[in-house]
Amino acid sequence: MTLPFYDAVKQLQDAYLMFPAFQKAFDQVEANLKLYRATGIAQSLLVLGESGTGKSSLSRLFTERYPMKTLPERDVIPVLFVSIPPAATIAGTVEAVLAKLGDPDPERGTVSVKTARAVKIARGCSVEMMLFDEAQHIQDRGRAHSQYFVGDWLKSFMDALGLPVTLLGLPRMQSLLQVNEQLRRRFAHRLSLSVQPAGIDSNEDNSLELFASLANALPLPLDPRPYGWRELGLRLQFATDGRIAYVKQLLVSAYEHAVNQGNTSITPDTLGSAFTASIWPSGIGQLNPFHSEFIFRPLDRLAEPFQMGEMGSGASQRRLR
Numbered sequence: 001m002t003l004p005f006y007d008a009v010k011q012l013q014d015a016y017l018m019f020p021a022f023q024k025a026f027d028q029v030e031a032n033l034k035l036y037r038a039t040g041i042a043q044s045l046l047v048l049g050e051s052g053t054g055k056s057s058l059s060r061l062f063t064e065r066y067p068m069k070t071l072p073e074r075d076v077i078p079v080l081f082v083s084i085p086p087a088a089t090i091a092g093t094v095e096a097v098l099a100k101l102g103d104p105d106p107e108r109g110t111v112s113v114k115t116a117r118a119v120k121i122a123r124g125c126s127v128e129m130m131l132f133d134e135a136q137h138i139q140d141r142g143r144a145h146s147q148y149f150v151g152d153w154l155k156s157f158m159d160a161l162g163l164p165v166t167l168l169g170l171p172r173m174q175s176l177l178q179v180n181e182q183l184r185r186r187f188a189h190r191l192s193l194s195v196q197p198a199g200i201d202s203n204e205d206n207s208l209e210l211f212a213s214l215a216n217a218l219p220l221p222l223d224p225r226p227y228g229w230r231e232l233g234l235r236l237q238f239a240t241d242g243r244i245a246y247v248k249q250l251l252v253s254a255y256e257h258a259v260n261q262g263n264t265s266i267t268p269d270t271l272g273s274a275f276t277a278s279i280w281p282s283g284i285g286q287l288n289p290f291h292s293e294f295i296f297r298p299l300d301r302l303a304e305p306f307q308m309g310e311m312g313s314g315a316s317q318r319r320l321r
């Protein structure tokens with residue numbers, strides 16, 4: 001591979017797209033921050049998406065838009081971005097918050113001492129919004145009782161601070177809210193980061209649009225033949241489950257295949273090979289979304305790449321890391 005090849009791949013890897021679901025979630029987080037600044041009203045939001053839909057990228061991008069400032073007498077942290085640790089306990093969660101607030105000794109004290117300290121430092125740093133990524137880890141403790149417990153802690157922490165909160169996590173974290181009614185009410189507003197297939201009546205094709213705009217970063221054009229653009233869009237939706245990370249992965253691999261074979265465009269054939277190489281080795285024939293005999297159903301059954309639940313999401317998370 002030559003230098004221009006790696007340049008093109010890097011350009012694609014670094015490309016950030018405000019695709020509609022992403023933009024909508026970003027705008028809503030920002031609207032909540034502005035509402036709080038103008039009125040003191042704390043409105044919260046739940047952003048859901050499978051692994052690879054852009055939750056962490058969104059949090060990072062938003063935090064960068066409102067960066068921390070170091071004043072002579074104190075730090076100002078407008079947006080506090082905390083990633084909930086795996087298998088979170090209340091203590092672990094509050095320690096993660098303290099660490100992000102710059103507390104020199106996050107492990108010191110009982111849970112209530114730590115919580116009081118976190119509230120105090122957050123006020124001192126003029127925190128105006130909290131973003132909690134990997135929020136499903138709160139729920140991963142398992143038994144309903146402990147779920148209620150961490151959820152309860154979060155609720156009282158939110159009450160003590162009176163700040164708008166954005167939780168980002170996997171769709172299955174909705175069950176966390178299921179067991180805590182008050183938390184459920186606070187996070188009644190929910191958005192999804194998955195790119196949904198276009199409706200039957202719709203003239204636009206969201207996944208194709210997304211793909212095509214990312215493909216613009218590559219030096220080779222996209223050629224849908226023998227399919228039409230709409231059909232290619234549908235096939236792309238099945239191949240990537242509408243997740244931005246898979247869209248990128250598929251494009252990088254397709255570009256590599258095209259260059260290796262000396263092709264001048266990226267065709268469904270190239271995409272088919274790329275799907276097998278980068279997303280699902282068993283995805284051939286009827287189970288390859290770019291194959292003429294593809295069966296046109298979501299690939300979310302047992303041992304398929306977008307399998308729901310523990311096993312499937314585990315496998316896809318590993319691949320995406």
Ligand SMILES: Nc1ncnc2c1ncn2[C@@H]1O[C@H](COP(=O)(O)OP(=O)(O)O)[C@@H](O)[C@H]1O
Binds near residue numbers: 015052
């Ligand atoms: N808006 C975006 N535009 C382009 N690429 C994105 C975007 N959001 C995420 N990605 C890419 O997708 C990959 C996974 O994103 P990430 O934010 O980690 O997803 P999640 O946290 O939902 O698992 C990253 O490598 C990132 O480059």
Ligand SMILES: [Mg+2]
Binds near residue numbers: 055056057133134
């Ligand atoms: Mg993430």
